[in-house]
Amino acid sequence: MSRRPDAEIAVRCDDLSIARTGDSDRVVEGVSVTVRAGEALAVMGATGSGKSTLLSVLAGNAPADVGVVGGAAEVAGLSVRKGGRSRRMLTYYAGHMPQAAGASLPARLTVAEVIAEPITSRDRRVSQRALSLRVASLLDELHLPLGAASQYPYELSAGMRQRVALARALVLDPKVFIGDDPYANLDIEVRIAAREALLSRRDDTGMAIVIATNDVETADELDAAALVLHGGRPVGYGQTASDVVWTPDGRSRAS
Numbered sequence: 288m289s290r291r292p293d294a295e296i297a298v299r300c301d302d303l304s305i306a307r308t309g310d311s312d313r314v315v316e317g318v319s320v321t322v323r324a325g326e327a328l329a330v331m332g333a334t335g336s337g338k339s340t341l342l343s344v345l346a347g348n349a350p351a352d353v354g355v356v357g358g359a360a361e362v363a364g365l366s367v368r369k370g371g372r373s374r375r376m377l378t379y380y381a382g383h384m385p386q387a388a389g390a391s392l393p394a395r396l397t398v399a400e401v402i403a404e405p406i407t408s409r410d411r412r413v414s415q416r417a418l419s420l421r422v423a424s425l426l427d428e429l430h431l432p433l434g435a436a437s438q439y440p441y442e443l444s445a446g447m448r449q450r451v452a453l454a455r456a457l458v459l460d461p462k463v464f465i466g467d468d469p470y471a472n473l474d475i476e477v478r479i480a481a482r483e484a485l486l487s488r489r490d491d492t493g494m495a496i497v498i499a500t501n502d503v504e505t506a507d508e509l510d511a512a513a514l515v516l517h518g519g520r521p522v523g524y525g526q527t528a529s530d531v532v533w534t535p536d537g538r539s540r541a542s
């Protein structure tokens with residue numbers, strides 16, 4: 288299932304099953320997939336198929352009532368089942384852009400503080416100058432005005448907020464980017480900037496990419512393999528999204 292057989296494994300799911308506390312139904316059931324450094328995976332499927340849940344577990348950022356109930360998954364060599372220091376390391380290595388990330392940014396922080404928070408929450412003594420340069424560089428890369436740094440999320444458009452969420456997910460130079468519909472609300476021009484931000488890191492640092500999307504073009508632009516879920520179960524896998532034909536009723540076949 289992997290196209291770079293010698294590269295380090297970034298994400299490995301082995302018969303992974305996920306459920307909510309007190310619910311016997313599994314939200315995700317029996318997912319096995321490997322993503323190596325420098326590779327991309329698009330998780331596809333109809334609404335409610337478990338894409339967001341799978342991604343949030345891989346990112347170490349699932350809601351408290353969501354947990355692994357079967358199988359295993361490792362991200363950057365760390366088990367998603369472990370808590371404590373291992374979980375903190377996982378959230379360091381995995382840059383998570385949750386579903387509707389732009390709409391749920393911390394309201395009381397400025398844009399600069401939102402983007403820098405993954406750093407400042409770990410190290411309060413970090414140089415303010417270095418931090419400002421890092422934030423400015425990300426704003427510039429994602430075609431956001433430098434003046435946005437001192438604004439609050441509510442002062443920005445939906446597309447700008449989405450890019451702030453992307454900058455926040457990238458600020459720690461993650462080994463794995465885990466993005467839930469990362470181009471939501473982006474028009475074509477800034478979508479290209481967002482895509483370039485992902486591709487340049489993939490090519491320069493070997494960042495692996497896992498995204499939830501139902502857009503074949505988005506997946507193909509990232510040269511992503513595709514995993515299709517239906518009712519939480521894997522129903523299709525292709526080396527590219529174009530290889531997999533799926534319909535919202537869950538039927539999927541390799542073309």
Ligand SMILES: Nc1ncnc2c1ncn2[C@@H]1O[C@H](COP(=O)(O)OP(=O)(O)OP(=O)(O)O)[C@@H](O)[C@H]1O
Nearest residue numbers: 307314332333334335336337338339340341386499
């Ligand atoms: N907070 C919640 N409480 C209870 N059930 C939930 C909650 N969030 C999601 N679910 C359920 O978990 C299952 C998987 O949802 P999930 O959001 O992971 O799917 P998805 O494929 O990402 O859907 P979408 O494309 O609409 O985001 C669905 O059956 C959904 O109804």
